[in-house]
Amino acid sequence: MIIASGRSGRHVSALADHVAQEAKRLTGRTPSVEGMANADWVLIDTGDVIVHLFRPEVREFYNLEKIWVSDPASQRVRAS
Numbered sequence: 838m839i840i841a842s843g844r845s846g847r848h849v850s851a852l853a854d855h856v857a858q859e860a861k862r863l864t865g866r867t868p869s870v871e872g873m874a875n876a877d878w879v880l881i882d883t884g885d886v887i888v889h890l891f892r893p894e895v896r897e898f899y900n901l902e903k904i905w906v907s908d909p910a911s912q913r914v915r916a917s
Contacts, residue, residue, distance in 0.1 A: 839888045842896050846876035849890045853879040856888055 843849035850873060860868045860883045872879040877895045881888040889901060 839886060840891070840896070840901055841889070842891050842893050843876075844893070846892055849879055849892055850876040853881060853888075853890050856881055856890070860886075 841852070843852050853870060853873060853876070857868050857870050860866075860881065864883065866884065868884070869882040870879065871882075877892050878899070879890045881890070891899070
C-alpha cells in the first residue's frame with residue numbers, strides 16, 4: 838500500500854493519471870481507478886499494490902496511517 842498527497846485536486850488527478858499509466862505500461866493491465874471526479878482521494882488498484890492519493894486536508898481527516906500505529910496501552914496484559 839502506498840499513501841501519498843498532492844497539493845491540490847488538480848495535482849492529485851495528475852499524479853493518479855501518471856501512476857495509472859505507468860502501472861499499465863509495467864504490467865500490461867489497466868488498473869482500477871476510483872475518485873478521479875473529485876480528486877480529493879483517488880484510489881488506484883493495480884492488483885498487487887493499492888495507491889491512495891489525497892489532498893492534504895483529506896489525508897489528515899481520514900488518517901489511514903493510524904492503522905499501523907500501535908497503542909502501547911492497548912497491548913498491556915492485566916494481571917488478575
